Amino acid sequence: MMKMCARGFAFGVLLCAVFCGATPAGAQVPPAPPQPPAESPAPPPAKPRQKHYTHKDDFLIRGTVFDNQALSLSGVELRIHRTSEKKYRWETYTNSRGEFALRVPQGSQYELVVRAKGFAEQKKTVDATVGAGELNMALRLELTASNKAKEKK
DSSP states (O other), rough: OHHHHHHHHHHHHHHHHHHHOOOOOOOOOOOOOOOOOOOOOOOOOOOOOOOOOOOEEEEEEEEEEEOOTTOOSOOOEEEEETTOSSSSEEEEEOOOTTTEEEEESSEEEEEEEEEEEOEEEEEEEEEEESSSSSSEEEEEOBBHHHHHHHHHH
C-alpha cells in the first residue's frame, strides 16, 4: 500500500510539473532559438523645433518716476501696449527708489501709461523701431486737481 501511495504521489508531482510548466529538478531547459529582429516602424518625421526666444533683440525701456516735488515714487504702475493694439501686454511697478525697467520686442511703437494714486495719469509714446535698443527716461507726475487743492491748504 505504501508503494502505491508513493507512486501516486510521484505521478501527481509529475503531472503538476507538466501542466504548470515546471521542469524536474536537475533537468536542463534548452535555450529558446534567437528571434530575428523585428522590423521597427520608421520614426515619424522630425518636427521643426521652435526657435528658443532670446532677449538679445529686445528693446529696454528704463527710467525713474518722480513726484511734483522731485522725490522718487515707489509702487507706481507702468503698463505698456503696442500703439496698434488696445490690450496691455506688459506691466511693471517702480521699486523703492522709483526705478523701473522693462523689455519689449524691437520693431514697434509702444504707449507707456503711468498711474499712481493721487497723481494724474501720464501717457508717453516709445519708438522701438530705431535706435540703440534702449531708452532711459525720467517721468515727473503731477498731482490731480483735488490733491492740488488739498496741498494748498
